Amino acid sequence: MSVTLNDQSKIPVIGFGTGTAFYGRDCANSIKLAIECGFTHLDGAQIYANEQFLGAGIRAAGKARSELYIVTKLKMPSGAAQVKASLVESLQKLGVEYVDLFLIHSPRPLAPEDNLPKLWQAMEAVHAEGLAKSIGVSNFTVDDLMAIVPGAKTIPSVNQIELHPYVWKAAEPIVKFCLEHGITPASYGGLTPLVRAAGGPVDEVLPPIVERLSKANNKPVTSAQVLGKWILQKGAIIVTTSSKENRIREYLETAKVPDLEAEEIEAIDAAAAPFHKRVFMRQVFGE
Numbered sequence: 001m002s003v004t005l006n007d008q009s010k011i012p013v014i015g016f017g018t019g020t021a022f023y024g025r026d027c028a029n030s031i032k033l034a035i036e037c038g039f040t041h042l043d044g045a046q047i048y049a050n051e052q053f054l055g056a057g058i059r060a061a062g063k064a065r066s067e068l069y070i071v072t073k074l075k076m077p078s079g080a081a082q083v084k085a086s087l088v089e090s091l092q093k094l095g096v097e098y099v100d101l102f103l104i105h106s107p108r109p110l111a112p113e114d115n116l117p118k119l120w121q122a123m124e125a126v127h128a129e130g131l132a133k134s135i136g137v138s139n140f141t142v143d144d145l146m147a148i149v150p151g152a153k154t155i156p157s158v159n160q161i162e163l164h165p166y167v168w169k170a171a172e173p174i175v176k177f178c179l180e181h182g183i184t185p186a187s188y189g190g191l192t193p194l195v196r197a198a199g200g201p202v203d204e205v206l207p208p209i210v211e212r213l214s215k216a217n218n219k220p221v222t223s224a225q226v227l228g229k230w231i232l233q234k235g236a237i238i239v240t241t242s243s244k245e246n247r248i249r250e251y252l253e254t255a256k257v258p259d260l261e262a263e264e265i266e267a268i269d270a271a272a273a274p275f276h277k278r279v280f281m282r283q284v285f286g287e
């Protein structure tokens with residue numbers, strides 16, 4: 001299942017990431033496994049220092065380039081003058097001629113000689129050259145988006161942010177801005193209520209939802225899938241990861257799970273509201 005971006009290209013709604021647990025590590029076998037299980041959207045970044053292993057995993061899986069959706073992100077701080085050279089280096093490491101999506105990894109830190117509009121123009125240039133089929137941003141607040149959107153020739157296609165119930169109050173204005181401006185929000189860290197903040201207030205709300213959906217689905221639904229549906233129904237796509245085949249297969253089933261009811265989403269949001277927990281990029285969000 002995919003969604004159409006503002007440049008009319010299609011992005012699969014769930015991506016497999018090479019950051020966090022795979023940071024700086026050889027992830028080739030996991031990439032190969034993820035592709036063999038059905039992932040086509042692969043999320044890399046220059047800062048993860050493993051693009052060559054992402055490329056090796058892609059080659060080992062042997063799937064046609066046209067069937068894959070490959071993402072990488074500009075390491076920050078990179079100056080506008082370095083954008084093209086850094087993307088070309090990524091393409092060499094990945095072993096591909098273009099990426100499907102190239103993101104500015106974060107709005108801060110900026111190179112001293114740069115500002116966001118200047119950096120965005122350099123992104124627009126690699127897009128125009130076809131080195132990146134789509135361009136976007138990551139970890140951008142509304143203010144950061146406002147710094148580039150009004151003067152942009154190409155509106156960012158994606159803003160990849162930490163998005164789960166425990167940051168929803170802070171993320172909601174960003175998601176709203178994105179959806180109003182045709183920017184697709186992408187969620188990372190989506191499983192935080194299960195894996196990084198277990199014991200939090202959402203724990204009590206999930207079991208009855210899991211039970212209702214398992215009956216409606218005629219097969220077991222997991223808490224991770226419920227959180228995935230929560231993300232999709234907020235209008236975002238999912239970037240997740242796993243080293244384990246059973247979880248890889250579980251994630252891929254998420255989009256097929258029946259919808260959460262509005263009251264169930266409200267119950268998750270209400271339970272999470274008093275419990276703010278941001279795991280990543282606190283320095284960017286000033287927390």
Ligand SMILES: NC(=O)c1ccc[n+]([C@@H]2O[C@H](COP(=O)([O-])OP(=O)(O)OC[C@H]3O[C@@H](n4cnc5c(N)ncnc54)[C@H](OP(=O)(O)O)[C@@H]3O)[C@@H](O)[C@H]2O)c1
Nearest residue numbers: 017018019020043138188189190191192239240241242243
């Ligand atoms: N743009 C950015 O700044 C940024 C920041 C962070 C991440 N990302 C991207 O997003 C991707 C996903 O990030 P994420 O790790 O935050 O995703 P996530 O979906 O929140 O968490 C995935 C992790 O949860 C673990 N997990 C899943 N279910 C579990 C369970 N029931 N019990 C215990 N552990 C469980 C998995 O471990 P197992 O291996 O054991 O399954 C995996 O390491 C990254 O790889 C990266 O590509 C981007």
